[in-house]
Amino acid sequence: xxxxxxxxxxxxxxxxxxxxxxxxxxxxxxxxxxxxxxxxxxxxxxxxxxxxxxxxxxxxxxxxxxxxxxxxxxxxxxxxxxxxxxxxxxxxxxxxxxxxxxxxxxxxxxxxxxxxxxxxxxxxxxxxxxxxxxxxxxxxxxxxxxxxxxxxxxxxxxxxxxxxxxxxxxxxxxxxxxxxxxxxxxxxxxxxxxxxxxxxxxxxxxxxxxxxxxxxxxxxxx
Amino acid sequence: xxxxxxxxxxxxxxxxxxxxxxxxxxxxxxxxxxxxxxxxxxxxxxxxxxxxxxxxxxxxxxxxxxxxxxxxxxxxxxxxxxxxxxxxxxxxxxxxxxxxxxxxxxxxxxxxxxxxxxxxxxxxxxxxxxxxxxxxxxxxxxxxxxxxxxxxxxxxxxxxxxxxxxxxxxxxxxxxxxxxxxxxxxxxxxxxxxxxxxxxxxxxxxxxxxxxxxxxxxxxxx
DNA sequence: ACCTGAACACCGTTCAAGT
DNA sequence: ACCTGAACACCGTTCAAGT
Numbered sequence: 166x167x168x169x170x171x172x173x174x175x176x177x178x179x180x181x182x183x184x185x186x187x188x189x190x191x192x193x194x195x196x197x198x199x200x201x202x203x204x205x206x207x208x209x210x211x212x213x214x215x216x217x218x219x220x221x222x223x224x225x226x227x228x229x230x231x232x233x234x235x236x237x238x239x240x241x242x243x244x245x246x247x248x249x250x251x252x253x254x255x256x257x258x259x260x261x262x263x264x265x266x267x268x269x270x271x272x273x274x275x276x277x278x279x280x281x282x283x284x285x286x287x288x289x290x291x292x293x294x295x296x297x298x299x300x301x302x303x304x305x306x307x308x309x310x311x312x313x314x315x316x317x318x319x320x321x322x323x324x325x326x327x328x329x330x331x332x333x334x335x336x337x338x339x340x341x342x343x344x345x346x347x348x349x350x351x352x353x354x355x356x357x358x359x360x361x362x363x364x365x366x367x368x369x370x371x372x373x374x375x376x377x378x379x380x381x382x383x384x385x386x387x
Numbered sequence: 388x389x390x391x392x393x394x395x396x397x398x399x400x401x402x403x404x405x406x407x408x409x410x411x412x413x414x415x416x417x418x419x420x421x422x423x424x425x426x427x428x429x430x431x432x433x434x435x436x437x438x439x440x441x442x443x444x445x446x447x448x449x450x451x452x453x454x455x456x457x458x459x460x461x462x463x464x465x466x467x468x469x470x471x472x473x474x475x476x477x478x479x480x481x482x483x484x485x486x487x488x489x490x491x492x493x494x495x496x497x498x499x500x501x502x503x504x505x506x507x508x509x510x511x512x513x514x515x516x517x518x519x520x521x522x523x524x525x526x527x528x529x530x531x532x533x534x535x536x537x538x539x540x541x542x543x544x545x546x547x548x549x550x551x552x553x554x555x556x557x558x559x560x561x562x563x564x565x566x567x568x569x570x571x572x573x574x575x576x577x578x579x580x581x582x583x584x585x586x587x588x589x590x591x592x593x594x595x596x597x598x599x600x601x602x603x604x605x606x607x608x609x
Numbered sequence: 610a611c612c613t614g615a616a617c618a619c620c621g622t623t624c625a626a627g628t
Numbered sequence: 629a630c631c632t633g634a635a636c637a638c639c640g641t642t643c644a645a646g647t
Binding site: 288289297301304328329331332334335336337338339340342343344346347356357360361363364366367368369370371372 | 510511519523550551553554560569582583588590591593594
Binding site for chain 1: 638639640641642643
């Protein structure tokens with residue numbers, strides 16, 4: 166029952182023929198193309214329709230307005246990011262804190278780096294009306310995934326988990342966003358990854374206690 | 388020689404009579420009013436001019452286009468924030484790491500909380516073309532201030548300072564932004580402040596070594 | 610069921626005319 | 629030196645007509 170980020174942005178009419186499903190896909194791709202080649206300011210519904218090979222009217226048959234189109238594209242992107250981080254977290258359930266932190270830092274950076282051009286292109290309209298709500302919804306999924314993972318550590322125990330999960334996720338985003346914005350290359354990203362790990366480890370060690378070493382296998386497979 | 392964030396956004400023509408200085412101020416205030424009352428989507432150059440009590444033509448005499456107007460308003464806001472953080476940092480030069488971190492966390496939260504309505508209203512257009520460049524420029528000032536402060540600690544010594552300064556500033560922004568976005572009240576902000584302090588402390592202690600206790604007064608007034 | 614594109618309303622921007 | 633506001637170009641959105 167995991168909520169999809171783009172749930173509220175469903176096209177006006179659901180494609181029932183394969184022809185229109187292709188049309189919607191073409192519009193999505195055309196939007197990203199225009200965003201990449203012409204930029205946000207130059208993005209026009211007519212231009213998108215042209216590049217998609219359809220008329221404006223067709224575009225408006227599937228999206229109530231330009232904003233909804235942009236949000237739909239952004240939503241797909243955020244969905245993909247959230248999913249990949251969720252998976253990275255799930256794989257590390259029941260492992261060491263250091264191991265979890267390392268995986269998490271990797272996942273954050275990969276998410277933003279995977280399709281760097283698209284990331285950057287989407288960052289501009291991201292703060293427009295509604296875009297922030299989407300961002301928050303995706304952040305909630307990530308936060309939840311982090312919390313679930315932390316709850317299964319083998320070597321540390323936490324009091325509250327809500328706050329640390331929130332702090333770690335949002336805190337890690339900032340440096341990554343900044344580094345990307347400054348056009349950081351592979352070497353800088355490597356140094357950044359290291360710094361993020363120190364950041365998360367320092368914080369999480371500080372607010373947690375070592376776990377009692379009675380029977381380590383007891384809570385191994387909860 | 389500290390660069391002003393809004394340096395590149397100077398009005399088209401510099402007001403030489405007091406009448407026009409008042410006009411520019413009125414336009415600034417009108418922009419924020421419209422942003423607050425009608426929202427970003429409804430913000431129209433004509434509407435701003437109307438509320439400022441001038442005609443559109445007058446507005447365009449001082450700002451080359453709508454985007455420049457928005458950026459100018461955003462620039463003033465970011466300037467104010469950066470300045471207040473710079474000052475908070477300066478006051479703590481030569482003090483303890485814990486003391487610095489505490490002051491810094493306070494400054495971050497205060498900056499975003501001071502005029503919360505304006506903060507929120509400005510967050511929408513912040514990511515539009517050019518807005519991101521402004522944000523980065525302000526972030527650079529803050530980063531610089533943090534670095535300068537850290538260089539004067541009495542109890543710890545760091546290897547590199549560039550990375551920690553960058554990480555701490557950008558990392559702290561995320562949780563604050565998120566909390567504000569979720570409509571956090573005073574109690575939540577207090578808990579957040581505490582968490583931010585742990586975050587910064589944990590990280591900075593981790594990457595620094597205790598200072599030798601030879602003659603503490605030697606590097607006191609560098 | 611899906612597509613077209615001329616037509617309409619509205620907004621950013623200009624500029625000739627005013628004081 | 630500063631202000632005005634009608635006029636223009638362009639973009640988002642619609643809808644009657646097509647297949």
